[in-house]
Amino acid sequence: MTLNPWLDMLNLINGFQVTQAIRVASTLRIADHLKDGARSAEKLASLTESNADALYRLLRALAGVGIFREGPDRTFALTPMGDCLRTNSATPIGGWAEHVGNTAYWQAWGHLLHSVRTGGNAFRDLHGEDVWEYRAKHPEANAIFNRAMTDMSRGGGEAIVKAYDFSSFRHVVDVGGGQGTLLAVILRACPRARGTLFDQPQVIAGAKTQLQAHGVADRCEVIGGSFFDAVPEGGDVYVMRHIIHDWEDDEATAILKSCRRAMIKSAKLLLVERTVAPPNQLPGKFSDLNMLVAPGGRERTSEEYAALFEKSGFELTRVLPAGGFNVVEARPC
Numbered sequence: 001m002t003l004n005p006w007l008d009m010l011n012l013i014n015g016f017q018v019t020q021a022i023r024v025a026s027t028l029r030i031a032d033h034l035k036d037g038a039r040s041a042e043k044l045a046s047l048t049e050s051n052a053d054a055l056y057r058l059l060r061a062l063a064g065v066g067i068f069r070e071g072p073d074r075t076f077a078l079t080p081m082g083d084c085l086r087t088n089s090a091t092p093i094g095g096w097a098e099h100v101g102n103t104a105y106w107q108a109w110g111h112l113l114h115s116v117r118t119g120g121n122a123f124r125d126l127h128g129e130d131v132w133e134y135r136a137k138h139p140e141a142n143a144i145f146n147r148a149m150t151d152m153s154r155g156g157g158e159a160i161v162k163a164y165d166f167s168s169f170r171h172v173v174d175v176g177g178g179q180g181t182l183l184a185v186i187l188r189a190c191p192r193a194r195g196t197l198f199d200q201p202q203v204i205a206g207a208k209t210q211l212q213a214h215g216v217a218d219r220c221e222v223i224g225g226s227f228f229d230a231v232p233e234g235g236d237v238y239v240m241r242h243i244i245h246d247w248e249d250d251e252a253t254a255i256l257k258s259c260r261r262a263m264i265k266s267a268k269l270l271l272v273e274r275t276v277a278p279p280n281q282l283p284g285k286f287s288d289l290n291m292l293v294a295p296g297g298r299e300r301t302s303e304e305y306a307a308l309f310e311k312s313g314f315e316l317t318r319v320l321p322a323g324g325f326n327v328v329e330a331r332p333c
């Protein structure tokens with residue numbers, strides 16, 4: 001922030017430019033090309049089949065917001081933030097940049113006014129189907145979304161195993177676990193536990209490769225299905241990361257009830273979500289708008305989670321901070 005409200009406002013309004021610039025740098029894998037040191041814009045342009053002058057203009061703009069460092073003779077190097085755009089970064093985020101900048105999703109945010117006027121879901125109004133139906137029919141958008149989730153799970157997963165002690169569990173079920181990155185992080189932290197990954201058939205199709213890459217495939221069963229029908233039984237802990245926020249209360253309650261039916265009394269339920277901060281604090285609030293626009297859900301306060309649990313046969317036991325997110329723990333009652 002500057003001391004000039006007009007300028008601060010202008011910078012906020014122009015935030016869309018940064019989003020698309022990062023998305024393009026990620027799509028072109030610029031960070032991968034810089035992993036061994038600085039390179040010129042001309043060299044990067046030839047490696048990425050881009051226009052040298054336009055790529056230079058992109059990179060110097062991103063250097064202005066701290067993603068690359070511009071050196072002499074139009075050379076660029078990675079900064080710690082830019083390093084998160086590398087495919088093999090320990091804390092990757094490029095998949096998310098490509099997902100939010102991707103056309104169908106980007107257009108849905110352009111339709112936010114519809115959501116605010118009607119309370120309805122912008123993505124569905126614009127594209128005629130919800131995000132899950134759309135991704136099931138568009139393999140490219142599905143792959144971009146799955147990579148976004150994988151990146152988010154890798155970056156955020158370590159924080160979850162630091163914040164929550166999984167060591168007493170023997171069977172971890174990840175409901176809506178995407179391609180298994182979070183489950184792999186949990187299983188690596190708990191060498192005696194086994195896991196069950198549950199998600200939609202078109203999503204788990206790529207999961208075995210991910211689980212093998214993390215060295216946990218032999219301890220992990222992969223099951224396709226819908227959590228509105230049933231959830232695998234037998235776990236002593238059920239994890240749902242960024243699932244309940246995708247849905248309005250009726251659907252969220254139905255998913256929680258499916259989990260409850262699958263769970264024994266001593267099992268634990270863990271939701272990993274951004275709980276909404278008190279008035280005038282940021283956490284959770286733009287993500288909440290994102291839920292309104294795209295999947296058609298909402299972020300919730302701890303009290304709202306407690307109320308959902310009560311309707312679904314659970315009791316909230318505690319809320320732990322975990323790297324910008326929260327682990328919301330509940331037990332069957």
Ligand SMILES: C[S@@+](CC[C@H](N)C(=O)[O-])C[C@H]1O[C@@H](n2cnc3c(N)ncnc32)[C@H](O)[C@@H]1O
Pocket residue numbers: 132149150152153175176177178179182198199200203225226227228240241242243246
């Ligand atoms: C926001 S993503 C979160 C993925 C993963 N838990 C993570 O944190 O990376 C929501 C997940 O819910 C899954 N999902 C959506 N509808 C589903 C359904 N009816 N049954 C099972 N999974 C579903 C999606 O395929 C997707 O993987």
